[in-house]
Amino acid sequence: MTESLRPLPVPTPETKHFWDGTRAGELRLQQCNDCQHVYFPPRPFCPECSSRNVQVVVASGRATLESYVISHRPHKAFTGPYAIALVALEEGPRMMSNIVGCEQTPEALQLDMPLQVTFEDTGADIHLPLFTPVGASL
Amino acid sequence: MTGVAVVGAAETTQLGKIPDLSQIQLHADAALNAMADAGLSAKDIDGIATAGSRPTDLAHYLGITPTWVDGTAVGGCSFMLHVRHAVAALTTGQCSTVLITHGESGRSGVGREGFARAPASLSGQFEMPFGPMGPPTLFTLPVLRYMKDYAMSHEQLAMVAVVQRQWASMNPRASFQDPITVDDVLASKMIAYPFHLLECCLVTDGGGALILTRAERANDFPQPPVYIRGTGESVETPMVSQMQDLTSSRAFAVAGPAAMTDAKINHDDVDHLMVYDAFAHLPIYGLEDLGFCKRGEAPDFIWEQNTAPGGSLPMNTNGGGLSYMHSGMYGMYAMQESVRQVRGTAAAQVDNVNISLCLGVGGMFGAAGCVVFAREPS
Numbered sequence: 310m311t312e313s314l315r316p317l318p319v320p321t322p323e324t325k326h327f328w329d330g331t332r333a334g335e336l337r338l339q340q341c342n343d344c345q346h347v348y349f350p351p352r353p354f355c356p357e358c359s360s361r362n363v364q365v366v367v368a369s370g371r372a373t374l375e376s377y378v379i380s381h382r383p384h385k386a387f388t389g390p391y392a393i394a395l396v397a398l399e400e401g402p403r404m405m406s407n408i409v410g411c412e413q414t415p416e417a418l419q420l421d422m423p424l425q426v427t428f429e430d431t432g433a434d435i436h437l438p439l440f441t442p443v444g445a446s447l
Numbered sequence: 448m449t450g451v452a453v454v455g456a457a458e459t460t461q462l463g464k465i466p467d468l469s470q471i472q473l474h475a476d477a478a479l480n481a482m483a484d485a486g487l488s489a490k491d492i493d494g495i496a497t498a499g500s501r502p503t504d505l506a507h508y509l510g511i512t513p514t515w516v517d518g519t520a521v522g523g524c525s526f527m528l529h530v531r532h533a534v535a536a537l538t539t540g541q542c543s544t545v546l547i548t549h550g551e552s553g554r555s556g557v558g559r560e561g562f563a564r565a566p567a568s569l570s571g572q573f574e575m576p577f578g579p580m581g582p583p584t585l586f587t588l589p590v591l592r593y594m595k596d597y598a599m600s601h602e603q604l605a606m607v608a609v610v611q612r613q614w615a616s617m618n619p620r621a622s623f624q625d626p627i628t629v630d631d632v633l634a635s636k637m638i639a640y641p642f643h644l645l646e647c648c649l650v651t652d653g654g655g656a657l658i659l660t661r662a663e664r665a666n667d668f669p670q671p672p673v674y675i676r677g678t679g680e681s682v683e684t685p686m687v688s689q690m691q692d693l694t695s696s697r698a699f700a701v702a703g704p705a706a707m708t709d710a711k712i713n714h715d716d717v718d719h720l721m722v723y724d725a726f727a728h729l730p731i732y733g734l735e736d737l738g739f740c741k742r743g744e745a746p747d748f749i750w751e752q753n754t755a756p757g758g759s760l761p762m763n764t765n766g767g768g769l770s771y772m773h774s775g776m777y778g779m780y781a782m783q784e785s786v787r788q789v790r791g792t793a794a795a796q797v798d799n800v801n802i803s804l805c806l807g808v809g810g811m812f813g814a815a816g817c818v819v820f821a822r823e824p825s
Contacts, residue, residue: 318572319565328572350573350689376592376693379640382580390640393578395588395688405574405588405688415640420595437576 313431314386324351326365331436336368336426338400349402370426372396372440375403379413392418396440406438410445448825449534449709452665452672455485455658456786459550462772463622465652469558473550474505477654485658486669487544492658494542496533498525499551499776515542521682522809523723523776526657527816530782531678533659543660550654551774557652570686582725583647584639586811589693590728591641596694597743599731601641603750605632607727608645608769610755615766617756617795622649623770646727648773655779657786662824673789676802677710677819679703687811696808698815699736703806706817707737712802714739719788719803720760721781724767730754733806734762737817761797764788778807778816785820 320328327350330337340347341355342362354361377394384391392413397403409427411417424440431437457480459465459473468476474497482488489510496517497505506513515536519528526547533545552559564571579585593599609629615621627645635644665672681701684690691697707713714737722733734745739760748754754762765771765784772780785803787793803820 315578316566316571316575318576319567320572321567324569324572350569350686376589378584378587378591378642379637380578380580380584381637381639382584384578384580387578390637391578393584393588393639395592395693403688405577405579405686407577420591435576 312433315431315437317431317433317435323353327351328435330367331428331438334428336370336438337365338368338398338402339363340366347400347402349404369399371399372424372426374408374418374420374422374424376420377408377418379415389413394440396424404438406440408441409439410441448662449675449677450538450662451534451659451675452662452824453657453675453786453820454660454665454668454670454672455481455487455656456673456783457481457484457656458780458783459654462620462653463651464554465552466555466557468552468652470550470552471500471504471508471558473552473652473654474500474548475508475550477550477656478509478546478548481546481656481658484670487658492544492546494533494536494545496529496545496547497549498529499549505548511546513542515545521814523725524778524807524809524814524816525776526779526782527678527805527807527818528680530657530659530675530818531680531816534675534678537659537661545659546656547659548654548656549776549779551776552652553774554650554652574686574688582811583642585687586726587639587642587728588687589690589812592693593728593731594641597746599746601633602629603746604641604646604727605629605643606750607724607730608632610749610752611724611763611767611769613755614764614795615770618766618771619794621766621771622651623766642726645769648725648768648777649770651772651774653772653774653780655783657782671790673786674821674824675818676712676821676825677706677708679705679709679817680815682814683812685810685813690812695742696732696736696812696815698812699733699806699808702815702817703737706804706819710819712819716802717760717804718800719764719785719797720762721785721803721805722762723777723781723807724763724769725773725777725808727769729808730762737804737806756795764793764795764797781805781807782818785818789820789822
């Protein structure tokens with residue numbers, strides 16, 4: 310397949326589990342074993358209580374649309390206006406992503422709409438977590 | 448009181464499009480103008496702070512031998528943090544006269560360093576793959592959440608730009624001076640929904656510089672001193688997607704009240720306000736995080752012309768980043784306007800400004816610095 314034109318992430322030792330997870334079709338977060346805080350982006354300690362006693366957990370992939378912009382600036386990886394979204398994961402953390410399987414319009418992109426994770430193979434050994442409206446067919 | 452005063456303040460001779468000066472010369476042009484304003488030369492300066500370029504570069508270029516150096520770089524509010532750090536340095540005797548410079552070839556790009564994010568950084572991994580194209584698509588991301596939670600209309604967001612243009616129309620140095628309407632704003636080109644072109648800052652070239660010294664020396668200079676009454680600073684996150692609350696800046700809410708507490712002032716004491724406006728929602732967040740408005744009430748406060756000429760809380764009286772100028776790191780220009788308003792020399796001068804509060808942002812809600820300027824030392 311053709312390699313994605315997106316600027317692709319370069320995993321670090323601290324984020325490898327996340328990108329291994331997306332390749333395996335899992336959205337992996339981390340949880341503190343001491344205070345139970347679930348967090349993102351990855352780091353090998355809890356940002357809430359500073360404990361190093363943390364584990365990787367698999368998220369449900371369910372989320373809601375918390376905010377977004379529809380960029381009208383040209384981008385080599387996108388055709389026409391595209392939404393850059395902030396999604397609130399069911400487990401608590403927020404992440405940036407894109408909404409696929411959906412018109413990129415204010416009418417189609419309603420705040421708080423339910424979303425489900427899907428993974429895009431970039432062709433460069435990186436799978437990106439994207440989100441689609443619940444019930445949409447990709 | 449902090450025991451420190453501004454005794455020299457100036458911007459670059461030109462603002463706007465300056466293709467014949469490189470970035471370091473924009474710093475130097477502003478610095479030389481500030482030295483002239485204070486009646487000093489480089490040999491009188493023993494402390495230097497800058498961001499966007501290295502203090503080493505500036506000290507060498509200007510011919511300064513410093514005993515105190517600060518290169519704190521947290522984005523456009525770095526210069527507010529430099530003021531705060533300079534207060535500490537001056538009052539503990541680490542130096543006696545501090546120069547803070549800003550210069551940025553934001554439009555022409557002459558001798559400017561890049562802002563690329565490393566693909567292994569957290570934002571390189573967890574934001575850049577999803578298509579952000581610079582601040583217009585990042586800084587703007589939280590606002591739809593604010594609009595839904597607090598029922599702010601597109602017209603209310605547009606009004607921020609309209610009011611600031613009212614101020615700019617009184618300022619011959621402003622990049623844009625023609626009055627605009629809410630309809631004009633909403634009819635301007637869509638940049639990143641819900642932001643139109645006129646709700647986004649300018650991209651210009653320019654610079655500014657401040658000279659600070661201890662208050663007991665402040666009357667020995669040509670200009671009336673502007674005292675630093677209080678300061679505050681904070682940082683939150685390098686990733687806008689990881690803000691604690693999309694409808695409030697934690698860094699604003701830490702730095703602003705800290706400066707007001709330091710200055711021992713309350714909201715009624717503030718005669719003039721500057722809130723760094725890279726985009727139209729910034730003044731709304733600033734008014735609420737500083738406590739001038741309750742949560743969700745700033746859009747109405749601006750809509751009702753309270754921050755406009757003749758209003759109860761004149762804000763961004765130079766026209767702001769939306770209409771005056773914005774080189775990329777605008778914080779220095781906000782402080783220059785505070786100094787002018789307290790000195791009584793602003794283009795759109797507000798009557799009787801004793802206290803001016805100046806709030807800056809760095810990154811995309813990543814950092815904040817706040818400085819309270821005053822005509823009297825305490």
